[in-house]
Amino acid sequence: MKHEMKFKMKIIKPVTDMLTPPCEDITRLISKSMDSKLTLRERIQVRIHILGCILCHRYQEQLMKIKKTLKKSVNAFQNDENEKEETLSPESYNRIKSSIDNHLFK
Amino acid sequence: MISEDANPLNWLDEHGNYLFRYALIRVSERDIAEDLVQETFLAALKSYSSFDGKSNIRTWLTSILRHKIMDHFRHIYKSEKNKVDLKSGEMDDFISDGNKVGRWRPGYAPGDWTVTPDDRLQQKEFMQILKECLGALPDRIASVFNLREIEGLDTDEICKEFGISTTNFWVIMHRARTGLRRCLEIHWFDNTSTDTRDEA
Numbered sequence: 600m601k602h603e604m605k606f607k608m609k610i611i612k613p614v615t616d617m618l619t620p621p622c623e624d625i626t627r628l629i630s631k632s633m634d635s636k637l638t639l640r641e642r643i644q645v646r647i648h649i650l651g652c653i654l655c656h657r658y659q660e661q662l663m664k665i666k667k668t669l670k671k672s673v674n675a676f677q678n679d680e681n682e683k684e685e686t687l688s689p690e691s692y693n694r695i696k697s698s699i700d701n702h703l704f705k
Numbered sequence: 706m707i708s709e710d711a712n713p714l715n716w717l718d719e720h721g722n723y724l725f726r727y728a729l730i731r732v733s734e735r736d737i738a739e740d741l742v743q744e745t746f747l748a749a750l751k752s753y754s755s756f757d758g759k760s761n762i763r764t765w766l767t768s769i770l771r772h773k774i775m776d777h778f779r780h781i782y783k784s785e786k787n788k789v790d791l792k793s794g795e796m797d798d799f800i801s802d803g804n805k806v807g808r809w810r811p812g813y814a815p816g817d818w819t820v821t822p823d824d825r826l827q828q829k830e831f832m833q834i835l836k837e838c839l840g841a842l843p844d845r846i847a848s849v850f851n852l853r854e855i856e857g858l859d860t861d862e863i864c865k866e867f868g869i870s871t872t873n874f875w876v877i878m879h880r881a882r883t884g885l886r887r888c889l890e891i892h893w894f895d896n897t898s899t900d901t902r903d904e905a
Contacts, residue, residue, distance in 0.1 A: 621807025623799040630879040634853065634860045635871070657815035662882050664818065665835075665889065666854060672832040673855050676730045677723070685729060686722045691739040695746060696717055702750045703713060 607651060615651030619644045622655050629659045633666065711762055713750055720763050724770050731774055731851050733840040741777065745770040771856070775866065778848035782867050788845065798883060815886070818894055831893060838888035842881055849874065850881035 619625065625648045628641050637645070649656045679685065687695070724745060728738035748769050749756075756765055798813045800806055809815075839847060849867065852858045858866070864874050 622809050623807040627879050630882050631875045634875060634878055654809045654814045661815055661818055661886055665885060669835060669854055672835055673730050677726050679726060685726050687725045687739060695743045698743060699717060699746055702747060
């Protein structure tokens with residue numbers, strides 16, 4: 600693992616850095632790829648850059664992890680799978696109740 | 706004729722908290738979520754005669770709430786006071802001059818999240834931090850991000866809805882993701898991922 604890392608840093612990274620735009624541009628493309636289809640050129644740039652750049656590779660994996668976890672969290676929260684319940688406060692419950700009553704019995 | 710569930714008197718007890726949570730996870734603020742729920746019930750009462758009974762009441766109420774949430778986000782996005790400069794601040798993560806321009810700035814680069822087992826990511830605490838990080842995004846950016854990542858609308862729908870160019874949409878989403886990523890790293894992963902930060 601350590602050898603592989605060293606090899607990446609010393610040999611591959613200078614080459615991939617030379618061939619592709621800097622990390623700032625690559626992260627923009629990585630984010631864009633989650634909303635729209637990248638062009639072939641853009642896709643190749645990301646692929647090559649990531650071969651040598653562990654940081655942008657992590658960025659990509661982390662964005663995907665966030666996306667996935669967010670989806671799960673929203674579902675769990677909506678259906679209240681946690682023990683801790685999030686509910687309307689008593690005040691707003693009463694406020695809404697009386698506005699419904701008002702509407703129905705006016 | 707009216708079934709138990711369809712009786713408007715029962716709506717609040719049967720669906721109130723569900724709708725509240727649905728709104729809260731999206732708008733992040735309790736009083737706004739509560740207002741949206743109230744508006745939803747009132748709108749539902751007014752249009753009850755047009756409810757076709759094909760879907761169940763909760764689905765119908767939720768679709769009304771979704772429209773309220775969309776209106777809310779559109780309003781936030783259009784509001785002058787929420788305007789943020791999309792050019793500035795965005796790229797603190799990267800070196801801005803010299804021969805390493807555009808590379809990750811040491812100390813800001815993504816740490817190693819794989820040291821954290823996957824099941825830890827699903828813990829309540831992580832969800833809590835994720836929610837707080839969402840709440841910390843600038844309102845305007847959060848409104849676009851939420852429609853995309855929570856509501857699941859696609860790029861074209863959002864650009865049309867908000868009247869933004871596709872390019873600006875990508876910039877906003879990138880800002881949101883970068884901010885969220887960094888917030889999570891600081892508040893959740895910080896003590897586990899300091900070893901490999903400076904290798905850029």
